Amino acid sequence: MSKRILRLLSLTALIFLVAFPLSLQLKQEGAGTVEKVTDKVFCIQGETANIAVFLGKEALLVVDSEYPKTAPGLLQKIRSISSLSIKYLVNTHYHGDHTGGNSIIGEGAEIISHKNCQASFLRTLKPEDDPKSKGAPQTIFEKEMTLKMGEDAVRLLHFNPGHTSGDTVVVFPTAGVLVAGDLFFHGMAPYIDVEDGADTANWVLTIRQLAEKYPDYKIIPGHGKVTDMQEWLKFSDYLEYLRKEVKKAMAAGKTKEQAQESIDTSRFSYIADIGQFLTKKANIGWIYDELSR
Numbered sequence: 180m181s182k183r184i185l186r187l188l189s190l191t192a193l194i195f196l197v198a199f200p201l202s203l204q205l206k207q208e209g210a211g212t213v214e215k216v217t218d219k220v221f222c223i224q225g226e227t228a229n230i231a232v233f234l235g236k237e238a239l240l241v242v243d244s245e246y247p248k249t250a251p252g253l254l255q256k257i258r259s260i261s262s263l264s265i266k267y268l269v270n271t272h273y274h275g276d277h278t279g280g281n282s283i284i285g286e287g288a289e290i291i292s293h294k295n296c297q298a299s300f301l302r303t304l305k306p307e308d309d310p311k312s313k314g315a316p317q318t319i320f321e322k323e324m325t326l327k328m329g330e331d332a333v334r335l336l337h338f339n340p341g342h343t344s345g346d347t348v349v350v351f352p353t354a355g356v357l358v359a360g361d362l363f364f365h366g367m368a369p370y371i372d373v374e375d376g377a378d379t380a381n382w383v384l385t386i387r388q389l390a391e392k393y394p395d396y397k398i399i400p401g402h403g404k405v406t407d408m409q410e411w412l413k414f415s416d417y418l419e420y421l422r423k424e425v426k427k428a429m430a431a432g433k434t435k436e437q438a439q440e441s442i443d444t445s446r447f448s449y450i451a452d453i454g455q456f457l458t459k460k461a462n463i464g465w466i467y468d469e470l471s472r
Protein backbone atom coordinates (compact mmCIF):
# COMPACT_ATOMS: atom_id res chain seq x y z
CA MET A 180 0.00 0.00 0.00
CA SER A 181 1.29 3.47 -0.81
CA LYS A 182 2.24 5.82 1.99
CA ARG A 183 -0.49 8.21 0.93
CA ILE A 184 -3.21 5.58 1.22
CA LEU A 185 -1.81 4.45 4.55
CA ARG A 186 -1.89 8.02 5.84
CA LEU A 187 -5.44 8.44 4.57
CA LEU A 188 -6.47 5.21 6.23
CA SER A 189 -4.95 6.15 9.56
CA LEU A 190 -6.62 9.57 9.36
CA THR A 191 -9.95 7.86 8.71
CA ALA A 192 -9.28 5.56 11.65
CA LEU A 193 -8.53 8.58 13.85
CA ILE A 194 -11.73 10.38 12.88
CA PHE A 195 -13.61 7.16 13.48
CA LEU A 196 -12.08 6.77 16.94
CA VAL A 197 -12.75 10.34 17.97
CA ALA A 198 -16.32 10.25 16.70
CA PHE A 199 -17.25 6.87 18.17
CA PRO A 200 -14.82 6.31 21.00
CA LEU A 201 -17.02 4.24 23.26
CA SER A 202 -19.92 2.86 21.30
CA LEU A 203 -17.83 0.92 18.84
CA GLN A 204 -14.91 -0.15 20.96
CA LEU A 205 -16.59 -1.23 24.15
CA LYS A 206 -19.14 -3.59 22.60
CA GLN A 207 -20.17 -6.14 25.21
CA GLU A 208 -20.14 -9.76 24.12
CA GLY A 209 -23.36 -10.64 25.90
CA ALA A 210 -25.34 -7.55 24.80
CA GLY A 211 -29.02 -8.07 25.46
CA THR A 212 -28.49 -10.64 28.23
CA VAL A 213 -30.69 -10.28 31.29
CA GLU A 214 -28.83 -11.61 34.32
CA LYS A 215 -30.71 -12.38 37.51
CA VAL A 216 -28.25 -11.24 40.17
CA THR A 217 -30.67 -11.95 43.06
CA ASP A 218 -34.45 -12.40 43.30
CA LYS A 219 -34.83 -8.63 43.28
CA VAL A 220 -31.93 -7.32 41.21
CA PHE A 221 -31.25 -7.80 37.52
CA CYS A 222 -28.38 -6.64 35.32
CA ILE A 223 -29.15 -6.03 31.66
CA GLN A 224 -26.09 -5.87 29.44
CA GLY A 225 -26.52 -3.04 27.00
CA GLU A 226 -24.50 -2.61 23.85
CA THR A 227 -21.60 -1.17 25.88
CA ALA A 228 -22.88 -0.34 29.39
CA ASN A 229 -24.86 -2.17 32.05
CA ILE A 230 -28.22 -1.13 33.41
CA ALA A 231 -29.61 -2.45 36.69
CA VAL A 232 -33.22 -3.13 37.60
CA PHE A 233 -34.59 -3.39 41.14
CA LEU A 234 -37.86 -5.27 41.40
CA GLY A 235 -39.91 -3.69 44.19
CA LYS A 236 -43.26 -4.92 45.39
CA GLU A 237 -45.24 -2.27 43.52
CA ALA A 238 -42.79 -0.65 41.13
CA LEU A 239 -39.36 -0.84 39.50
CA LEU A 240 -36.23 1.22 40.01
CA VAL A 241 -33.84 1.35 37.06
CA VAL A 242 -30.22 2.49 37.14
CA ASP A 243 -28.93 4.13 33.91
CA SER A 244 -30.41 4.12 30.44
CA GLU A 245 -27.59 3.71 27.87
CA TYR A 246 -28.16 5.27 24.41
CA PRO A 247 -31.24 6.66 22.66
CA LYS A 248 -30.90 3.95 20.01
CA THR A 249 -30.57 1.01 22.44
CA ALA A 250 -33.08 2.24 25.06
CA PRO A 251 -36.22 0.86 23.31
CA GLY A 252 -34.66 -2.63 23.25
CA LEU A 253 -33.57 -2.27 26.86
CA LEU A 254 -37.10 -1.23 27.82
CA GLN A 255 -38.36 -4.46 26.25
CA LYS A 256 -35.86 -6.39 28.36
CA ILE A 257 -37.11 -4.56 31.47
CA ARG A 258 -40.65 -5.55 30.48
CA SER A 259 -39.52 -9.18 30.23
CA ILE A 260 -38.61 -8.97 33.95
CA SER A 261 -41.80 -7.25 35.11
CA SER A 262 -44.72 -5.21 33.83
CA LEU A 263 -44.68 -2.98 36.94
CA SER A 264 -44.18 0.72 36.23
CA ILE A 265 -40.77 2.34 36.57
CA LYS A 266 -40.97 4.65 39.57
CA TYR A 267 -37.37 5.87 39.66
CA LEU A 268 -34.59 6.12 37.08
CA VAL A 269 -31.26 6.80 38.79
CA ASN A 270 -28.25 8.01 36.77
CA THR A 271 -24.84 6.96 38.09
CA HIS A 272 -23.22 9.88 36.17
CA TYR A 273 -23.83 12.13 33.15
CA HIS A 274 -22.01 10.26 30.34
CA GLY A 275 -24.12 9.62 27.25
CA ASP A 276 -23.73 5.84 27.45
CA HIS A 277 -25.53 5.97 30.83
CA THR A 278 -28.06 8.78 30.32
CA GLY A 279 -28.73 8.88 26.56
CA GLY A 280 -31.87 6.75 26.90
CA ASN A 281 -33.31 8.74 29.85
CA SER A 282 -36.27 10.16 27.94
CA ILE A 283 -37.29 6.67 26.77
CA ILE A 284 -36.68 4.50 29.84
CA GLY A 285 -37.44 7.35 32.27
CA GLU A 286 -40.72 8.42 30.67
CA GLY A 287 -43.18 8.78 33.53
CA ALA A 288 -40.49 8.05 36.12
CA GLU A 289 -38.73 10.40 38.53
CA ILE A 290 -35.18 10.83 37.20
CA ILE A 291 -32.64 11.23 40.01
CA SER A 292 -28.92 11.98 40.10
CA HIS A 293 -26.20 13.69 42.10
CA LYS A 294 -26.34 17.48 41.69
CA ASN A 295 -23.03 17.60 39.78
CA CYS A 296 -24.34 14.94 37.39
CA GLN A 297 -27.37 17.08 36.63
CA ALA A 298 -25.14 20.15 36.09
CA SER A 299 -22.81 18.24 33.72
CA PHE A 300 -25.79 16.73 31.87
CA LEU A 301 -27.26 20.21 31.32
CA ARG A 302 -23.86 21.52 30.20
CA THR A 303 -23.72 18.94 27.40
CA LEU A 304 -27.10 19.98 25.94
CA LYS A 305 -27.32 22.23 22.90
CA PRO A 306 -28.96 25.64 23.48
CA GLU A 307 -32.05 24.55 21.53
CA ASP A 308 -32.48 21.33 23.56
CA ASP A 309 -35.36 21.11 26.02
CA PRO A 310 -33.92 19.56 29.22
CA LYS A 311 -37.18 17.77 30.08
CA SER A 312 -37.61 16.11 26.70
CA LYS A 313 -33.93 15.12 26.76
CA GLY A 314 -34.52 13.35 30.07
CA ALA A 315 -32.43 15.62 32.32
CA PRO A 316 -32.34 14.49 35.97
CA GLN A 317 -35.15 16.26 37.87
CA THR A 318 -34.38 15.34 41.46
CA ILE A 319 -30.90 15.82 42.87
CA PHE A 320 -29.06 15.00 46.09
CA GLU A 321 -25.72 15.97 47.59
CA LYS A 322 -24.35 13.29 49.92
CA GLU A 323 -26.96 10.58 50.17
CA MET A 324 -30.58 9.83 49.59
CA THR A 325 -32.84 6.94 50.56
CA LEU A 326 -35.65 5.82 48.28
CA LYS A 327 -38.50 3.66 49.53
CA MET A 328 -39.46 0.80 47.25
CA GLY A 329 -42.30 -0.81 49.18
CA GLU A 330 -40.65 -2.55 52.11
CA ASP A 331 -37.16 -2.14 50.63
CA ALA A 332 -34.95 0.89 51.04
CA VAL A 333 -32.51 1.82 48.27
CA ARG A 334 -29.57 4.06 49.12
CA LEU A 335 -27.91 6.52 46.76
CA LEU A 336 -24.42 7.58 47.87
CA HIS A 337 -21.95 10.16 46.62
CA PHE A 338 -18.31 10.17 47.74
CA ASN A 339 -16.77 13.28 46.13
CA PRO A 340 -15.46 13.25 42.54
CA GLY A 341 -14.11 9.94 41.16
CA HIS A 342 -14.75 8.91 37.55
CA THR A 343 -16.62 12.22 37.13
CA SER A 344 -17.57 15.05 39.51
CA GLY A 345 -21.02 13.57 40.17
CA ASP A 346 -20.85 9.79 40.59
CA THR A 347 -23.59 7.91 42.41
CA VAL A 348 -23.27 4.45 43.93
CA VAL A 349 -26.61 2.65 44.31
CA VAL A 350 -26.89 0.22 47.24
CA PHE A 351 -29.63 -2.41 47.57
CA PRO A 352 -29.19 -3.50 51.23
CA THR A 353 -32.00 -6.06 51.21
CA ALA A 354 -30.48 -7.76 48.15
CA GLY A 355 -26.78 -7.40 49.01
CA VAL A 356 -26.01 -5.77 45.67
CA LEU A 357 -24.25 -2.52 44.82
CA VAL A 358 -24.27 -0.68 41.46
CA ALA A 359 -20.88 0.96 40.94
CA GLY A 360 -21.51 2.84 37.70
CA ASP A 361 -18.26 3.81 36.00
CA LEU A 362 -16.39 3.81 39.29
CA PHE A 363 -15.78 0.28 38.06
CA PHE A 364 -14.78 -0.80 34.55
CA HIS A 365 -14.49 -4.53 35.21
CA GLY A 366 -11.46 -6.09 33.51
CA MET A 367 -10.66 -3.07 31.37
CA ALA A 368 -8.92 0.28 31.37
CA PRO A 369 -11.35 2.96 32.59
CA TYR A 370 -12.21 6.35 31.19
CA ILE A 371 -11.13 9.15 33.58
CA ASP A 372 -13.10 12.35 32.94
CA VAL A 373 -10.47 14.86 34.03
CA GLU A 374 -12.32 17.72 32.33
CA ASP A 375 -15.40 17.08 34.46
CA GLY A 376 -13.26 17.01 37.62
CA ALA A 377 -12.41 13.32 37.98
CA ASP A 378 -10.24 12.56 41.01
CA THR A 379 -8.44 9.22 41.15
CA ALA A 380 -7.34 9.67 44.79
CA ASN A 381 -10.98 9.93 45.89
CA TRP A 382 -11.85 7.14 43.49
CA VAL A 383 -9.46 4.70 45.21
CA LEU A 384 -10.64 5.85 48.65
CA THR A 385 -14.30 5.41 47.70
CA ILE A 386 -13.81 1.81 46.58
CA ARG A 387 -11.92 0.95 49.78
CA GLN A 388 -14.53 2.58 52.03
CA LEU A 389 -17.30 0.67 50.26
CA ALA A 390 -15.32 -2.57 50.49
CA GLU A 391 -15.09 -2.14 54.25
CA LYS A 392 -18.77 -1.43 54.58
CA TYR A 393 -20.13 -3.96 52.07
CA PRO A 394 -17.47 -6.70 51.84
CA ASP A 395 -19.80 -9.48 50.70
CA TYR A 396 -21.91 -7.55 48.23
CA LYS A 397 -22.24 -8.44 44.57
CA ILE A 398 -21.10 -5.59 42.34
CA ILE A 399 -22.69 -4.46 39.08
CA PRO A 400 -20.01 -2.45 37.24
CA GLY A 401 -20.70 0.28 34.69
CA HIS A 402 -19.03 -1.88 32.06
CA GLY A 403 -18.15 -5.57 32.13
CA LYS A 404 -19.47 -8.58 34.02
CA VAL A 405 -21.18 -8.67 37.40
CA THR A 406 -18.64 -9.60 40.06
CA ASP A 407 -17.63 -9.21 43.72
CA MET A 408 -15.83 -6.74 45.98
CA GLN A 409 -12.46 -8.50 45.60
CA GLU A 410 -12.39 -7.64 41.90
CA TRP A 411 -13.31 -4.02 42.57
CA LEU A 412 -10.49 -3.79 45.12
CA LYS A 413 -8.06 -5.15 42.50
CA PHE A 414 -9.24 -2.37 40.20
CA SER A 415 -8.47 0.18 42.95
CA ASP A 416 -4.94 -1.30 43.23
CA TYR A 417 -4.44 -0.55 39.54
CA LEU A 418 -5.49 3.10 39.93
CA GLU A 419 -3.37 3.51 43.06
CA TYR A 420 -0.31 2.05 41.32
CA LEU A 421 -0.68 4.39 38.32
CA ARG A 422 -1.03 7.41 40.62
CA LYS A 423 2.15 6.50 42.47
CA GLU A 424 4.11 5.89 39.27
CA VAL A 425 2.87 9.05 37.55
CA LYS A 426 3.85 11.10 40.62
CA LYS A 427 7.34 9.56 40.50
CA ALA A 428 7.65 10.29 36.77
CA MET A 429 6.57 13.89 37.30
CA ALA A 430 9.02 14.34 40.16
CA ALA A 431 11.76 13.07 37.81
CA GLY A 432 10.78 15.78 35.31
CA LYS A 433 9.30 13.41 32.72
CA THR A 434 6.78 14.65 30.17
CA LYS A 435 3.41 12.96 29.80
CA GLU A 436 4.63 11.03 26.76
CA GLN A 437 7.76 9.92 28.60
CA ALA A 438 5.64 8.76 31.54
CA GLN A 439 3.40 6.82 29.16
CA GLU A 440 6.43 5.13 27.61
CA SER A 441 8.29 4.33 30.81
CA ILE A 442 5.66 3.20 33.33
CA ASP A 443 5.51 -0.58 33.51
CA THR A 444 1.94 -1.88 33.67
CA SER A 445 2.76 -5.52 32.92
CA ARG A 446 1.57 -6.78 36.32
CA PHE A 447 -1.97 -5.62 35.50
CA SER A 448 -2.79 -8.25 32.92
CA TYR A 449 -6.35 -8.27 34.29
CA ILE A 450 -6.86 -4.75 32.92
CA ALA A 451 -7.42 -5.02 29.16
CA ASP A 452 -6.88 -2.20 26.67
CA ILE A 453 -10.09 -1.56 24.73
CA GLY A 454 -9.45 -0.20 21.25
CA GLN A 455 -7.20 2.85 21.16
CA PHE A 456 -9.20 5.01 23.52
CA LEU A 457 -9.46 3.02 26.73
CA THR A 458 -5.89 1.92 27.27
CA LYS A 459 -3.44 1.76 30.16
CA LYS A 460 -1.33 4.38 28.34
CA ALA A 461 -4.40 6.64 28.10
CA ASN A 462 -4.95 6.12 31.83
CA ILE A 463 -1.40 7.26 32.57
CA GLY A 464 -2.00 10.33 30.39
CA TRP A 465 -5.27 11.25 32.13
CA ILE A 466 -3.77 10.81 35.58
CA TYR A 467 -0.80 12.96 34.47
CA ASP A 468 -3.31 15.65 33.38
CA GLU A 469 -5.20 15.28 36.66
CA LEU A 470 -2.05 15.67 38.75
CA SER A 471 -0.96 18.70 36.67
CA ARG A 472 -4.20 20.57 37.38
Ligand SMILES: [Zn+2]
Binds near residue numbers: 272274361370
Ligand atom coordinates in the same frame (compact mmCIF):
# COMPACT_ATOMS: atom_id res chain seq x y z
ZN1 LIG B 1 -18.63 7.04 32.26
